[in-house]
Amino acid sequence: MGETTPYYIGLMSGTSLDGIDTVLVSFEEGSVQLHYALCYPLTNDLRQQINQILSPEWRGSLMEYGHIDQLLGLQFAQAVNELLAQAQIRPEQISAIGSHGQTICHAPTADMPFTLQAGDPNQISEHTGITTVADFRRRDMAAGGQGAPLVPAFHRAIFFNPETHRTVLNIGGLANLTVLNMDSTAPVYGFDTGPGNTLIDQWAFKYTGQHYDKDGEWARGGTIHTDVLEAMLKDTYFKLIPPKSTGREHFNLGWVAKKIGHREVAAQDVQATLTELTAITISQALQEQAPQTQELVLCGGGVHNRYLWERIQHHCPNVKLLSTADLGADPDWVEAIAFAWFAKQTLEGKPSNMPSVTGARGERVLGGVYSA
Template sequence: MSDFYIGLMSGTSMDGIDAALVEFSQDKINLVAHHSHNIPPALKEKLKLLALDAPEASIDLLGEADTELGIIFADAVKTLLKHSGIKAEQITATGSHGQTIRHRPDLKNTFSIQIADANRISYLTGITTVADFRRKDMAAGGEGAPLAPAFHQQVFHSTKENRAVLNIGGISNITFLPADTSQACFGFDTGPGNTLMDGWIQKHQNHAFDNNGDWAASATADNELVKQLMQDSFVLAKPPKSTGREHYNLSWLEQQLTDFKHLNTAQVQSSLCQFTCDSIVYGIQHELPDIDTLIVCGGGAHNRHLIELLSHKLKENRIKTESSESFGVSPDWVEAIAFAWLARQTISRLPGNIPAVTGAERDVVLGAIYPP
């Protein structure tokens, strides 16, 4: 018997809402339909103010953004269903990651806040909604992130070779999938993904992202700047670890550029791309056992220049780099599908975290359930 679930994801880059309609049948996972839903520019600005703790980031702004985003997430679900021909009554549940506005696993009293009011999503769509996935893991002593590794293990594991799954979103995270099932799967955030490159090109060229990495490829990375960036405390920290815009943002970057005012903007972009590559490679070389294949997903999989840099570096370690497309899952939809899967885990009262990834004391059922 088939179960239909919807996964909703809005990542660090805030470039829109990914909505995936997923069919689960026995051990098979089928992406039935997908839809990318725009976040209005005015709301995106509010979210950025909240994420960066700007002076304008009031409690009223938080509350209004939570409500507005919940309505837009519901619109994304309704549009997805309209395109798919599947009715709301056929959907078991929606899993909503929400939009992270603050993630602080580094504080004594850890917390993580994702907004997009699940009450609104469930009421407006008529579909049970699962949300607030991170905080139960934190209650169990974990970082609350990354959460996709349990799904990666389900979909990409092989008994024939050691694999790793690299998701390059706003932040990059990696999951180690040992062929030997007696070994533990684990993962962590490696550092920036697209967030610094996106922020820099938005500031200087008014583009949302560096298409194919063409701007970065037009210049040469500055070795001294890359060397300095690689001394970042998060990159060098041991797992479990997770991060976000609280750490990697334009204010952080401006501080890093204090002694590099002689570089032009394209050289900085090239250096940021190299930094993203090198921080990923550092995580692989220092924290992962030997792997045979690196499976890449997320928006960064389309950054041709970044993938070329990464492939070249990893060839030295005899590691193949392949898109998740080669394994039957589009790189753009892995994360949204993961939250459909996590919702299914919650509805089935099954764990959704991996303690070896997040540092939690034990595996736990994640999320809160909001009936329609």
């Protein structure tokens, strides 16, 4: 790795809580180079604390939240230091860290809209010696936007193709689409379609003890319960017109229980139904908002769920499904890479939100800078 290469580090901790995605990247016009990546595990104790605070029933204290905020900041810093050690890179070679943080609450439709991400960036900067950029979402919300999804700006910079109508599908905890019309003058738009992996993973953990349904095999062996699926599809979120975004505050196991109601449904059948819910809400959103799509490019952890992939293809038979790996970007690291790119944009004084996606009044430079 050359001494003059401007390196950036991206940090992402999603709703799956499987670890801190940590990447070392450099950028050239229209391309990204991934030099090193690791998933730094969260401690079981911290994962349990985060799950408690994410529960809609949580009635904890500000002291508890502050404790988690600081612990997460320290774990983010440890993830960065481990990456530097493994990649044999010195802190002074890094231009900046872009940290998404751990979303604790995302409430874009509240009377006073807000979003809250834990993982104190002061701790990251202090314990790595690297300038850190964080708190990307709230400036967009202050400008009247949803604060999400943010990654469409990065998708546009990296995945746009003037020869095809391409839509990028990120299947993380939530699923979101970025619609990239081949006409470069057409506005980019994107939105959360609804649950991605979050309900699938939570249900799998509750009944199998596994943090995810490997290859979707447990769901594949179940039967889709049409009554429950229809009840789920009646949720008002799916009827909203973009811009829109959501989170675990809305889609959680309490929500699943309400939709099942008094029906007796086997746990494996619920898993099959939840997987179908993700697939069908993605396909419906695509058909309603981007019917011109020729290529659907997948990234995020959901890429590895073969059964989910098959169900999406079943509902979108005329669309070619690809992985971002086919375009030179490892699907497991795209979101973390995006936040490295956001840090670069911020330091260069460039906007990184897209008003056509979030609904903000205009472009804004996002994030606060915490100098080394």
